[in-house]
Amino acid sequence: MLNIKDHCFIENVKYSTKKLKVNLGVNIFKAGLCEEINQVVIFRFVGFYISDNNEFIVVFPKGYKIPDSEVQLSEDIANLINTLSRYQKESNFDPENTQIFGDAGNYTSLSAANWLIKDFITNGIFINNKISYVRNQNNNIDWPKTIKYMNPVISNKQVAYLEFVSRKKRTDESNLLTRVHGYIVYQSFKILGPFIGLKMPPELIEYNNELLQEYDINQIIHFVEQERNNLFSDREVHLCNKLIEFLKGNSSAEADSNIMCLAVRHFHVVWEKICSFLFANMSANNIMPNPFWQVNDKSIKTSQIPDVMLRNKNQLYIIDAKYYTLYKNLKGLPGWGDLVKQFFYLYTLKDRVDNIREMFNIFVFPGTSNEIIKYYGKAAVEGVESLGHIYGFTLDVSKALKMYAHYNSNQMKKNLVEVVQRSI
Known part of the structure; x- marks a missing residue:
């Protein structure tokens, strides 16, 4: 078996x-x-x-x-x-x-x-219905064929057809x-x-x-x-x-x-799509400033765009979908490059989104839990408290796949906001 x-x-x-x-x-x-x-x-x-x-x-x-x-x-x-x-x-x-x-x-x-x-x-199963034509059935009369092939009867200067050509569907099961x-x-x-x-x-x-x-x-x-x-x-x-x-x-x-x-091969791109579907309600396009290189007379811009942005009234959540394995010994967590990039997102967005009083940096990792979103921990830079924290949460993989597969975000934006506010 x-x-x-x-x-x-x-x-x-x-x-x-x-x-x-x-x-x-x-x-x-x-x-x-x-x-x-x-x-x-x-x-x-x-x-x-x-x-x-x-x-x-x-x-x-x-x-x-x-x-x-x-x-x-x-x-x-x-x-x-x-x-x-x-x-x-x-x-x-x-x-x-x-x-x-x-x-x-x-x-x-x-x-x-x-x-x-x-x-x-x-x-x-697909069934191929073929059309056949029969005489003298009153259902589904095919008038063009009736006029073409049947002889009318003329009475009192009016044309009448006593015989008809009708369309009939038959199933061609072979x-x-x-x-x-x-x-x-x-x-x-x-x-x-x-x-x-x-x-x-x-x-x-x-x-x-x-x-x-x-x-x-x-x-x-x-x-x-x-x-x-x-x-x-x-x-x-x-x-x-x-x-x-x-x-x-x-x-x-x-x-x-x-x-x-x-x-x-690289599921992180799918994980980003899942997190965007579940949590995003605004775009960072035309908001984030672009880094650039100036070489001689040429200027070349590069892009920096957060994976997901969620606005809740006067709060802004900057979310990065992190497709990492979380080990019990805390090995392999996001390092300096990932942290600095996330801190910089918040820094550059501070004065670029109107009517925002609070901003939160969020990492979302794949995990398994009875809770669909669960607080994992937080990251900071030692001695530079002004940068704030990046808060890590796990998103239950089974439930996330189900919602994405069925095009159902299931109030996940509201859920994330509530879990963040309850956890930090």
């Missing part, structure tokens, strides 16, 4: 190779997503990976704690998929940062599989597009279902035929592209795009590159 906990890990945590219950294969190391030193492996990405040994691997962000409840773990896996899918949709990916390539040709997109599952739950959709949704449930708490729907069992034994995958891709041109509904066109995305990921002729991956 599948134990999904055996497949779940946390970025930057050390795991003994002797205790691993999954076979990582070799490609994950070749891709630089994992490294092994002295019989210890460390994952260097956040997301999902299916190894060359068909092992499904889930890597959660720093600060996350794998729960005892498998139901909660399945929910967190689903939220992580939706978080990365949302980030994929809203951001321009840097190839160095991510392996999310929906149309790269050698990666099957788990993002597409996830979308197809959700679409199926809402809309079911349509290849229906079969392609069913087959791919079946494969999507087979891959993701056990990890996100979804059982295989009985109506998909009939699509468990090896479609690729009948057709070359490139022929299927070409067919779906042609069918897409004949569809008009936005949902059906988008459905075809996702089917193509999934199929292209399986079209690689090289076994070594035929892998599934939805993985971000």
Whole structure:
């Protein structure tokens, strides 16, 4: 029986190779997503990976704690998929940062599989309704064809039709597009279902035929592209795009590159997006002064912009999303550079935002706690009390992923203000 906990890990945590219950294969190391030193492996990405040994691997962000409840773990896996899918949709990916390539040709997109599952739950299998024409049915009369093909009866100088041409919809259940959709949704449930708490729907069992034994995958891709041109509904066109995305990921002729991956190498950019979504209500653009270099007759500006700014009446919160692992021995906390930058943000904003009486410097770290936001500690510069403090808080990773994935900020701005005021 599948134990999904055996497949779940946390970025930057050390795991003994002797205790691993999954076979990582070799490609994950070749891709630089994992490294092994002295019989210890460390994952260097956040997301999902299916190894060359068909092992499904889930890597959660720093600060996350794998729960005892498998139901909660399945929910967190689903939220992580939706978080990365949302980030994929809203951001321009840097190839160095991510392996999310929906149309790269050698990666099957788990993002597409996830979308197809959700679409199926809402809309079911695609059914191609064909229009046929029949005589003498009073419903859905096609008047142009009736006038063209039927002979009228003229009585008292009036034209009357005793026979009609009517439109009739019929379902083409043998349509290849229906079969392609069913087959791919079946494969999507087979891959993701056990990890996100979804059982295989009985109506998909009939699509468990090896479609690729009948057709070359490139022929299927070409067919779906042609069918897409004949569809008009936005949902059906988008459905075809996702089917193509999934199929292209399986079209690689090289076994070594035929892998599934939805993985971000540098999750700090996603953490910044999450914190901005939850807490930001104003922009620092056109407020922060720009540092510049003056070289000969040329002036080159650089930017300095806080990750997140939150205004609450006459208070200003300057927030930096810190994607750090917080160790019990306090090792690896933000150092001089991070602290000075944050102090400088407050210093330069003092007289640039109207009607502000109080300003607070905040670091937000990923963590796990019953409280969604929890006070961690504060930083200062010894002997320079005038700089004030930078207050650190942890944001529960599980709850943050859920809110970001479901586009629900859930009064987090108010919550942060209350926790800050209660803690300092």
